[in-house]
Amino acid sequence: MTTVLKGGEIVDETGRRRADVLIGDDGLIAAVGDDLDAALVLDCGGCVISPGLVDLHTHLREPGREEAETVESGSRAAALGGYTTVVAMPNTEPAIDSASVVREVLELGAKALCDVRVAAAITVGRKGEQLVPMAELAALGVRLFTDDGAGVQDSRLMRRALEYASALGVTLAQHCEDAGLSQGAHMHEGEWSSRLGIPGMPAEAEELMVHRDIVLGRLTGAPVHFLHLSTAGSVELVRQAKANGLRVTAEAAPHHFTLTHAEVASYDPVFKVNPPLRGAADVEAVKAGLADGTIDAIATDHAPHPQEAKEAPFDEAPCGMLGLETALSLALTQLDLPIERVLALLSWQPARIAGVDTGPIEAGRRANVCVIDPTLLWTVDPMRLASRSRNTPYAGRAMTGKVRHTICKGEPVVVDGEAQR
């Protein structure tokens, strides 16, 4: 079946223009132009037609924690959020550290509502001891490796991993956290942790490892991607590294440019996340880093947890919050950036880091497209999210901007804001 996106304005890395987009039944964009027609006509009046969004940081929980999320349910949430590609994080049970688990997730992903790519662990079982078979996994299409959830603590091991990876054309991505400084912590260390009596981790726990890996990247010549930067110091370190010509990239999560540690005063574990919510100056620094190009991508760190896990005492509850269905709206409203810059951060810039072909809207390209109504007002209702979990920190929050349609590989997976399967 052919589809036409009618009446919208295309925004991609080549600029803005008014045109219809015809999608063929081969899953490719057949034509871009005026007065195109097709079997299915999707109204895009008042909307922006963008290359599909790409999330570098999604916890799909499968295998092992299917009560929280599955590849299918997570991909539905992704499609509703405008994503046509997500990179599944490897902290599953078992961890994605072998060819068989990579294949399992990719097979589950083949039936999903968006493209599912896999990030594999750097070390076996994410234990920080022995390298995974990187060459074998790279041959299966893995482009990012990370022990996310924890940083690789051993500097010697991290150096070796970077050296080994540099021959494979893959990128190591680091969750920056010095485990010694963050031991026993459940939130950001500062004014609020002191007042609330909750053990905190200082910003320096993150910054130490950002600094170390910039230095190791310089030593080895290998590219390094920094996951979820959350502190002003981290942003500045990456800014300097880029100014020095080093091969570093970075992402930031929507909650780190939207919320601060003051939210923890409610003691609601829905606000417990790692890296933790930081101070107002850190929020401003992350925004500035996104605005000036220091940070290349907005990544959700979508981390579903079942309700019972988030009803525990704060210091017993797991870290993480949902993100796929709210990231776009927050990026549009919190950053004070023009929409083409926001979409660069959500789509084509992360696509390059993930090694995904999400290029401009032009004939012959794969039809991974999302259509955004940038002025639609809506309210976050946890019960109406597609994720199997409900742990959004934005329950009841009024949002502006929402996805109207999402086309993945030519298939209209979201039409008029509703998932089609």
Place this chain on the structure above:
Amino acid sequence: MKHLLSIADLGRDGIEEVLDLTDKFVEVSERRIPKVPTLRGRTVVSLFYEDSTRTRLSFETAAKRLSADTMNFSVGTSSVKKGESLRDTVETIEAMGVDAVVVRHGSSGVPWQVANWVDASVINAGDGWHEHPTQALLDCYTIRERLGSLADKRIAIVGDIKHSRVARSDVLAFTALGAEVTLVAPPTLLPPSLEGWPVEVSHDFDDVLRKVDVVYLLRMQRERMTEALLPSLREYTATYGLTRDRYRLLGDGALVMHPGPMNRGVEIAAEVADAPNAVITRQVANGVAVRMAVLFLLLAAEGDVA
């Protein structure tokens, strides 16, 4: 007032209301039969996830002197051991029909979570490192009883402030009533940030002792040594302990306080703990009357103490 979760919920007026009411319950406690029918038919349950004989007994005694029925949920012998969640436990207890839940938990914030799940009144009997409001109220009462008022009094809180729920509640309560508070501790045992805390900080205990009206010692827990927060207990005692020598620096009439249980010989010398101006057992006695006042405020219908 529905719950007592934090001293901040009370504010200056609220604290003074509790203290004024406490006067009446001190009088009740001194009667030959120290019991009034005020809360007859009401049920107060103690939900203690942490061992605390002192606070639990104090609340139970307070409830019984008000003629409330009391239930004691002891975590060690309960379904919690079988993996029951906090929420399920709390909702099960509430389903039995209780009017107040007195909560003690090792995790900061649990009383706030419990208050969101139940209709009963929730009293924070200590949450993690966070707050212990009834301890602060009984401390205020004891100071007021001995010194007349807290206004412009100089109070030093000494020891492990960082991990102390007593310190957090005391700072809020003492300063609300107009006292000047100085925290005395090694930097490792202070909260990482004191932004917004209306306190002074000193590392010179001798100097502070010469100036204060009240010295409030906190319990020094032995496990702090293993966390590299202190080199040794010996060094702690030498620098921050109220030793016999250091005690002599204290002015006449200045009070020595401690929330208990004490480590005699560590933060306080045995002889100092037994000195006439040490009001440590008076704090315990006042604890019952203060908790009667709190239960009365939260649970009693309009009317007199009787």
